[in-house]
Every structure is written in C-alpha cells, then in structure tokens.
Amino acid sequence: MTMPSQDTLLHKQPLWYYIKNNPRAFSLGMFFLLLTNVLDGIYPLIMKVAIDQIEQQASLSDLARTCLLFFAIMASLAATRLTWRIQFGKFHTFAAEHIRQKLFRHITSLGPNYFNKNPVGELMSLMTNDVQSFRQAIGPGMLILADGFIIMAVVLPIMASMSWSWTWKTLIFLPLVPLLIWKVMKLIHLHYKNQQDRFSELTGVAQETVGGIRVIKSFAQENHRTSLFNSVSSAFEKACNKVAQQDAYFIPVMEFGVASGSVILLFVAKDDLFTGAVSIGTFVAFHRYIQKMVWPMTALGMGFSFFQKGYASFDRIKEVLKTESDIQDTGKITIEKFESLEFRNVSFRHLASPHQILKNVSFKLRAGESLGIMGPVGAGKTTLLNLIVRLYPLEQGQILVNGHSIEDITVESLRRTFLLVPQEAYLFSESVFENVSFGLGEPATTDEVQRMTDIVDLSHEINQLPHKFESQLGERGVNLSGGQKQRLTIARGLIVRTPVLMLDDSLSAVDTKTEQAIESELSRTHTSMTRIIVAHRLSSLKNIDKLLILKDGVVEAWGSYQEVLKVSPTFQKIVQIQGEGAAHE
Secondary structure, three states: OOOOHHHHHHHHOHHHHHHHHOHHHHHHHHHHHHHHHHHHHHHHHHHHHHHHHHHOOOOHHHHHHHHHHHHHHHHHHHHHHHHHHHHHHHHHHHHHHHHHHHHHHHHHHOOHHHHHHOOHHHHHHHHHHHHHHHHHHHHHHHHHHHHHHHHHHHHHHHHHHHOHHHHHHHOOOOOHHHHHHHHHHHHHHHHHHHHHHHHHHHHHHHHHHHHOHHHHHHOOOHHHHHHHHHHHHHHHHHHHHHHHHHHOOHHHHHHHHHHHHHHHHHHHHHHHHHHOOOOHHHHHHHHHHHHHHHHHHHHHHHHHHHHHHHHHHHHHHHHHHOOOOOOOOOOOEOOOOOOEEEEEEEEEOOOOOOOOOEEEEEEEEEOOOEEEEEOOOOOOHHHHHHHHOOOOOOOEEEEEEOOEEHHHEOHHHHHHHEEEEOOOOOOOOOEHHHHHOOOOOOOOOHHHHHHHHHHOOOHHHHHOOOOHHHOEOOHHHOOOOHHHHHHHHHHHHHOOOOOEEEEEOOOOOOOHHHHHHHHHHHHHHOOOOEEEEEOOOHHHHOOOOEEEEEEOOEEEEEEOHHHHHHHOHHHHHHHHHHOHHHHOO
8 A cells, every 4th residue: 555645754754744734833933043042142242241331430321222232132032032932832733733633533543453452541642642752852852952053053153252262161071961961861761661651551550440430349349459550650650750860860960061161261261350351241241151052062962862752752653653454445335225235155253363253154134124143142243243334354255235345335335324333332421412413414403312312211311310411421421320321322323314223232231111112113213224133132133034043153044033943953042041922022
C-alpha cells in the first residue's frame, strides 16, 4: 500500500511537515524571536551609557533621554516577547492537535485484534503524554535551540567589540555547560521513560478498577485492588522522584557557568578598572553579557534533550500510525437494498490461536427471513456475527451479500445494512436520550425515544431519574443496573430502521413480558426487516423462520424448527431442558 506523500513527510520529517502546514505562525514566531534577541542584546549597552553618564556627572536631560531610550527598548522587548510566544504557541499547539486527531482517527479505524494486543492504558498514555512530549520537542525544544543560536550570534560580537581578551577568558569554561546539561538531560530522559511506563501501568489499573467497581465490590476485593493500586502508584512515585533527583542538577550546572565567568571577569578586569582603561558601565554591561551567554550553552543541552525525548515519543506514535488495519476498506459497492446473506465454507481462527472457531460454515438467508442461532458456549455464535460486519478479517471461505463478497462492499454500507446489538451492553457518558438515538444519522424525536424505551419496559425507570431522558449516565452506564443497560442497548438498536438487525444474546437479561413486547414491535413495524438472533433461550426465538445450530464451530443443523429438532442432538437437549412449548408459548 503506497503511503500518501504528506504522510511520508510527516513520518520522516515531522518538524518540516508542520512548518509547511503552518508557515505563518512559525515565520512570525521566528521573526519576533530574532527581534527580541536583538533588543535584548542592545539594552545592556544602554545601561552602560547610563552608568557612565552618572559616573561622569552628565546633565539630567542627557540621563533622562538615555532612560527614555532604555524604557522604549524594554517596552518593545516586552511586546516582541509576547508576540513570539503567542505565535509559537499557535504553531506547536496546532501540531499537537493535528497529530492527536490523526492518531485518534487511525486508532478508531483499527480492528479488535489490535486492541486485544495493546492495553488501553498504554494507548491513553500515547494520546496524552507522548503527544505532549512531541509537542514540547517541536515547540519549546526547537524554540530553545533557535533562541540559543540567535543569542550567541547577537551577544558574542558585542562582547568581542568591548574586549576580545575579556571575552575568551571569561567564556573559557562555558563550553562545559552544554556537555554537563546534555549528561543531566540524558539521565532525566532515561528515568523519564521509566516514569512513562509506570504512568501507563497506573492509568491501566485505575481504569480497570473504576470500570469494574461493581465486580470488585461483589467479590469484596476492594482491599486487594487498593493494595494493587498503591503498589503501582508507589512505583510511579519512585520513578517521578528519580526524574526530580536528576532534574535537581540542572540549576547548579547553569549557575556554574555564570559563577565561573563572573569570578574570571573580576580578575581580568581589575587592572583595566584601576587604570581607567574601561568604565564601570562597561564592566556592568559585560557582566550582564556573561549571564546571557550561559543560556545559549544551556539551551544546546536542553534543546537536544527535548528533541531526543520528543522524537522517541514520535517513534511510538509513528509505529501506531504505520499499523495497518486488518480490515482494509477497499470495497466499492454500496448496498442499496438487502436481498440475501450467504456463508460459503467459512472457517475462522483468532490471531495466534491454533484452534478454529468456525469450520466450513455454510447457509443462506433471504431478505425478510429470520434466523435464530443456538449452540453451547464457545460454539462460534458471536464470532459469526462479528464476521458479517467485518470486525475480523475473513480467512477461509466467502461471505456474500446480494451475491457480492463483503470485501467488495464498503465497510460503512455493510455496517449500515447489518446492525449488531452486541452481547456486552456498552453505554456512553452522555444522556439517556443521546444513548438511545446514538445510531441515527439525524436527531431523534422525543416521541421516538420514548416509544422505544416503552417497548423495552424502561420508561418508568428512566422517569425516576433526576432529569429523566436528559439524565447523564456515568462511565459505561455505571449508574444503571445490568438489565437496564441491556434494555437500553436494545432500544438503541430498535430505533434504527436497518435492513438487518442482529441481536447477540441481547435478550438474556429481559423478562418474558419485555421479550414479547420487543417481538411484537419487530413484527408490527419492522415487517421487512431481516433478523438474526443469537440466543440460549427458546423463548427468544419465537416466530423464527430458520434455525442454525453450532457446536464446536461446526454447523450441526440448519433448517426449520422441526427439521432441526429431528437431526440435532444439541437442540434436542435444549428442548428437553427448557420444554418444547418454550418456543411456541
């Protein structure tokens, strides 16, 4: 697969990519940074003039003019410094926003196999900490380097013009500063990586604990999870302390450069001051320039360290961006009207698993028919539904829709035709109304949402909530019971008028009355809808046209109720346990 040229540039030269895509902010930022450093290099000279005027007892009007010039330069310096900060802020926050959105879009395009291999905490850390680290590299990191080089280009000539002898003598130890800073930042980076890893672990444990709080409480495992969290949190604390310990060397190294230059200046300047060869103003200005030269030396070490950390984070981001989805949306066909679904010798095994979940499954379902799928746990029922909507790549055999292979159909069209209500009831941290109308392309009416919740016998319970249908649900619907969540997801599926509705054991948590109401709704208003229902209860499969019995991934029986009952030992056992009248009561 050929990568677009823009993506190639991003992966190879991310800094240049964002400069090309946001040239105005970058150019203005660099221009005002240059102007700032020129003004910053001039003002010590104005200070020198003012001190010399005081020493020579110049007139008050001359001193006043110098002071006004000094004030004008400092005011201009404040304005230019404000401007470059604003412009550079726009530049690197634009980059962070772009890469964050690009990363998010790509991650949402990946299939379940990717998420099975990569912990959620690590992905959260990638979209937060690693993006932030990359932003600091092309923002503050690049800025620090540019600032350092510009200051050297401005200040060194001024110092040399004042006294070349003073310049080389006072700055002789300064080249040690970037080496020491580089060493310190390298140590910080080493421990920072460990800190990031510990943070990912902490995020993962915290997310699992909050998400599974009901299970934790039901098994009385609060103390165990607390101990686990404390252990991971303690490891994160130690990692943070290691980073802070290395960071503590930073300021002393910078002060070494200032202190050494200042001490040397006192020795080399004393004779010139005693003889009057230089003025006190020159001495003060030169000392100020020594202080300014420490920053460029420090900037070299800091800037390169920022780049090292940021580009290490970008390598992690790039690795994800280069990960291709195992579900390639290369189809060109759009489903206008559903006519048939056919499985031809379909076999499937999960990634890295030696065992096949489905083995040579074949059947055909026409529009308007209903299909019930039954079988023991692990028979491959859910996998079969997931293959229809291409959540997993098909390995062997063919799945045909209207006679076309599903690989030739666009993924969006396929998933708009086959609506899957999954076994796991997943709700979003939004209102009840928004969760029910989630799958609609246009806003739902209040009456529609109300009617769907009436069908699943949930309206009364919703009206007990503080804000009724506008009540916000907690994360994953944590403030609802398991049965309420499942009924809400069924309502979310019913409100979408899709050609094929697939319920993956979604009726397991509803009572017989609600089950009958759902069946009545489907029969009354969804007469042309094709239904595929995975169930363990015979009562969930009333008025079903065809039954598919799976056992160990193999089709044990296919046909009408009576046909399947004659040949399927698995179905015979289900009927024996649940009673023959369960499917016809």
